[in-house]
Amino acid sequence: MESPQNTEEKILDAARQVFHQKGFNGTRMQEIANLAGINKALLHYYFRNKESLFEKVFNETFARITSKMKEIFLSDMALLPKIENFVHFYIHFISHHSYVVHFIINAMYEKPEQLREIIVKQNILPELFLEKIRKQLKDEIGLEIDPLHIYVNILALAIFPVVAKPLLQSIFSLSDDRMAQFFEERKQIVPTFISNALQGYEKSTNVV
Amino acid sequence: MESPQNTEEKILDAARQVFHQKGFNGTRMQEIANLAGINKALLHYYFRNKESLFEKVFNETFARITSKMKEIFLSDMALLPKIENFVHFYIHFISHHSYVVHFIINAMYEKPEQLREIIVKQNILPELFLEKIRKQLKDEIGLEIDPLHIYVNILALAIFPVVAKPLLQSIFSLSDDRMAQFFEERKQIVPTFISNALQGYEKSTNVV
DNA sequence: GTCTATATCGGGATAGAC
DNA sequence: GTCTATCCCGATATAGAC
Known part of the structure; x- marks a missing residue:
């Protein structure tokens, strides 16, 4: 199982692993070194400092999310x-x-400026999918409505x-099992909720 | 304007002010002292340590949110x-x-165990409003559906x-003005979205 | 490339004078 | 009750031998 x-x-x-669990501020270089089976000095040999190591991890993780999106x-x-597929x-x-x-949320609060830079670098082309x-x-449901709100609703x-x-x-007071079940249920409930909402507009006056 | x-x-x-902006880890006792116009030693005279000062602030802030809820x-x-009122x-x-x-989200990640304790202390009685x-x-819309999901949807x-x-x-790439406008719009859009969704269930088969 | 040892600093906390 | 000075530890980072 251990790939060399x-x-x-x-x-x-x-x-x-460590950054994901504990965020930037919560992470200790020592812990990363231990987990990698090396010592701190070697960390700094490969990555100049904590910042640059974090940035590497963040970039990669963030790209993983947005590319699928x-x-x-x-x-x-x-x-x-x-x-439905997305949800x-x-x-x-x-x-x-x-x-x-x-991890993403944490980074947003801990390093807002860097986050901004990184997002700009990774060209996400939001206009395209809005x-x-x-x-x-418009074509499929006959709705002229601000797509940003709908998109944000879906994400939310x-x-x-x-x-x-x-x-x-x-x-x-939900157990871990109940929580897992809760998320399972939402795979069904959320698309239905959204679909109902969108189709409900047909007979009311449109907003914005 | 300055109340003595x-x-x-x-x-x-x-x-x-400082905890709200920077969270627990991001906050320096020095910064609090400066802002209060005193020195660090006096902070520790009034509040044993950083933890207890944070806990005081958190309790108060969290209660402010939940009581209105x-x-x-x-x-x-x-x-x-x-x-509509809630949203x-x-x-x-x-x-x-x-x-x-x-602040709340940050605390959730930085101090999960303490958060749990504090929530238990403040009796929020979630069963009551679920x-x-x-x-x-059921009575007003004729819907037999898990209220937890609906409630979470509203919060989301x-x-x-x-x-x-x-x-x-x-x-x-939204400007601050555009963002403010965006939130204004949501006061209207979100209740409509939810209302449409709930009324849409009437003619489809119920879930859960 | 990898290690041990150490420099350096920031920040929470305390001692003790006034 | 308020201050100055200081302790002390944890954590990033670097020096330098192997």
Whole structure:
């Protein structure tokens, strides 16, 4: 099972694990070194400092999220199946890798300026898929509505419960099993909720 | 404008500001002292250590959020106006005090165990208002559906955009003005979205 | 490339004078 | 109750031998 890795890969693997769990401020270089089976000095030999190691990990992780997002939203599927596909994939992925969401959110608060830079570097082309959503809303559902709000609603319904998981679990006293079941249920509930909402506009006056 | 404060109040005011902006790990006792116009030693005279000062601030802030939540959801309003009221209030409040949301989320990651304790101490009685929502969904809309999901959906749509604000702003290149406008629009859009979704269930088969 | 040892510094906390 | 001075530790980073 252990693929024979070179030192750099071992360091990156370890760094990923620790940064994901504890964020930038919470991470100790010592812990990364221990996990990689080397010492601190060697960390600095491969990566100048903590910042640059973090940046490497962040870039990679963030790209993993956004590339899948682009892939789904720019595909040729019809809108409702597309949303269903997206929600299903994301709830599944993030409920099983909740550290990724925590990690992104954490980075947002701990290093807002760097985050901005990095996002600009990774060209995400948001106009493209906002335009795509806008067109599909109009052509397939007959809705002329700001696609940004719809897009944010979809993200919110899929992602928020993962972000707030510890809080929800404490407040509603939910066991880990119940929580897992909760996320399973949402794969079904969220697309239905969104679909109902979108189709409900047909008979009311449009907003914005 | 300057209300003449005693030292303890000055410290708490300063601590609130800094903790809210920077979270526990990001906060320096020195910065709090400077802002309060005193020195570090005096901080430790009034509050044993950083932990206890933080706990005081957190408790107070968290209670401010949840008490309003209870008030609205346990009131006697009909469900749809209640949701509208809730969404309106929360989007308004948190978009103008986004540090509060950041603060709670941050605390969730930085001090998960303490968060749990504190939540248990503040009796939030979540069963009460889940039951209330369940009853209203049934009586007013004829829906037999898990109120937890609906409740989480409402929270998600209201809160998530604030949580992800820096990210959304970077990705979609939104100016501060455009962002403020965006939140204004949501006061209208979110209740409509939810209302459409709930009424859409009437003619489809129920889930869960 | 990898290690041990150490420099350096920031920051929480305390001692003790006033 | 408020201050100055200082302790002390943890954590990043570097020097230098092998």
